[in-house]
Amino acid sequence: MAKKTHRGEKIGEEIRRIIGELLLRELRGPGFEGMITVSHVKAADDGSFATVYFTTLDEDDAAAAAAFEKAKGFIRSEIGGRMGLRHAPDLRFKPDATEQYGRHIDEILSGLDIPKDEGPQGRVAPLPEIADLLGAYDHVLAFTHTHMDGDTLGSAVALALALREVGKEAWVVVSEEVPHSIEFITYGAVCTGQEAAEAVAGWEDAPYLSILMDFSNVDRLENEGRASLYAGAEETVCLDHHVTALPEADLNYVDTAAAATAEIVYSLIEAAGLPLTEKIATALYVGVVTDTGRFQYASTTPATHRIAAVLLEAGAAVQQSYEEIYQNVKAEKLLVERAMLDTLEFFADGRGALAWVTSEVLASLGAGEDETDGMSEKMRGIIGVEASVFLRELPDGKIKASMRSKDKVDVAAVAAGFGGGGHVRAAGFTTEMPMPEAVAKVRGCLEEALHAD
Ligand SMILES: [Mn+2]
Structure with missing residues (x-):
């Protein structure tokens, strides 16, 4: 001993x-x-x-x-x-x-004798403090992350609508076209960086608040217009639930136990005493449903279900949400699936699954970013597969990898090795390696992780 x-x-x-x-x-x-x-x-x-x-x-x-x-x-x-x-x-x-x-x-x-308050970092703030901060501003901009999903959009729209209910001016500023499956929750609150800049000009120097919704890295604001709009705010806030968060805003509330940022926004709306209308409830419901894979991922907690219950009581459009999100599949998506299946391979005695697709193939199928979603989930669903990875080439030649795991492998740790991040069961990264090299490297890392468990 x-x-x-x-x-x-x-x-x-x-x-x-x-x-x-x-x-x-x-x-x-x-x-x-x-x-x-x-x-x-x-x-x-x-x-x-x-x-x-x-x-x-x-x-x-x-x-x-x-x-x-x-x-x-x-x-x-x-x-x-x-x-x-x-x-x-x-x-x-x-x-x-x-x-x-x-x-x-x-x-x-x-x-x-080092000065204590130095550096660009913001600080972590409790939710009630952020609720108070909302009360102090009449103008608010909420920013969605690039490669928009139901959580970033639903959370941002919900908060903007709640603030509008109490007479404030609030907009959701997006950097890309809203995916058609979640377009129904834009509710007139969404605008481009250009449109937001015009709105801000109309506010005549009134101070405004910028909120990063569901992400913490300002690089994901992507275009110049959005970055300067964000930075032009009197104060900045980050609301997020990702482990790899870099708290770059002035005030940061990051709850990694939340299954979706929509859960955090729900609590914030409650803490701020803002109303929960049918549209707000629907937007939040979409965030929760999409980020939990319809309440099936390990991140789903009793709190997730309690919040969903309150959202249903508030009149969330459940049926419409499922129809819009899941029964609205473009034919291109199935063609991408077919191309993906062509490259599907198993490793580590069938416990790992990998597939990839080039930008050339995607372009020939007329498929966009939306149509490649969900491929790594599909592979994870196979009997015996513990971890899966789907790699796709972006139009600029970079490779974007998306990983999933059942309950043994920490794919966030694997992604971190490539400079990426995410959750234990769902993570990803972007790399400049050519496809064959990226495929070989990620296969090697997953093999090692699968042997280690
Ligand atoms: Mn999220």
């Missing part, structure tokens, strides 16, 4: 040293700007997992935790490589809350 305990301690100390080195040299970008110290690492004796306790000087623990989470795949591969482990421990990152470390930090601070 004593020997085993010793082993966990040794592994933990080695991991602490490696991450310390990575923090000095390799780990860069949002969340890693401040001074982060790994105080200690608690590793399981069998080396299967380890909890990394860290402290931050600027007390922005959430940003650091998100940054660590995002870099987890990379950190694990470094640990595996440097320690010669076939399977690096699964990692969890936690802020170190011990008093002892608080004192240590005070010592460091007094010695270094």
Whole structure:
């Protein structure tokens, strides 16, 4: 027994040293700007997992935790490589809350005299504070993320409509055409960046609030017009439920336990005392239904169902939602499916499934972005398949990969290794590797993850 305990301690100390080195040299970008110290690492004796306790000087623990989470795949591969482990421990990152470390930090601070409030990062805010903030503005812009889905649109439309109910001016600013399956929830609240700019000009310098809905990385605003509209606000807010969130807004509310941002917006509407009309309920319902795969993903919680129940009571158009979203399939979608099935392959004894499609094939089928949705879910649905990945070539030649898993593989960790992110059961990334290389690399990483479980 004593020997085993010793082993966990040794592994933990080695991991602490490696991450310390990575923090000095390799780990860069949002969340890693401040001074982060790994105080200690608690590793399981069998080396299967380890909890990394860290402290931050600027007390922005959430940003650091998100940054660590995002870099987890990379950190694990470094640990595996440097320690010669076939399977690096699964990692969890936690802020170190011990008093002892608080004192240590005070010592460091007094010695270094570093200003506390520095850097571009915003801060994490509780929902009631954001509810209060809504009350302070008469003008609000909510931004959807690129590759729009039912959650980003439903959440943004719901909040805009709720604010309009109490006499405020609110718009949902989109960067692309609304997918036809969710067009029915635009309810006259959606506009382009150009139209929003005209609206803002009409507000004659009145301060407005910008909200990132269902994403936290401002890069996903994509076009210039939207980026400057967002930045032109008096204050910015981010509402999101993704693990890989980079809190870039002034005030950030990120709840990774929420199955959809629509759940967060529901709570926000409630906290702000805003009304819940039939249209608002429908928009939120669409967000919840689409992000939970019709209440079937592991992210679905009792709270998800309770919120759905309230939305139904408020008159959400359930039947219409399902018809519009799921019984509205373009023929092109089936043609893409056929092309996808042509490349379908299994690996890791049938526990992994992979398929890909080139932009040339997509163009010849007249298929757009919408028509490639759901392919990795389809593959995950196959008997015996634990993890699936669908890769498609974008018109600019980049490769976009979408991964899904049943209940064993953390695909967010795999995606992080490629600079992407997402949820444990649904994640993705974009890469500039050519298709054959991307296919080989992601197959290799998934094979390793499948062997490790
Ligand atoms: Mn979402």
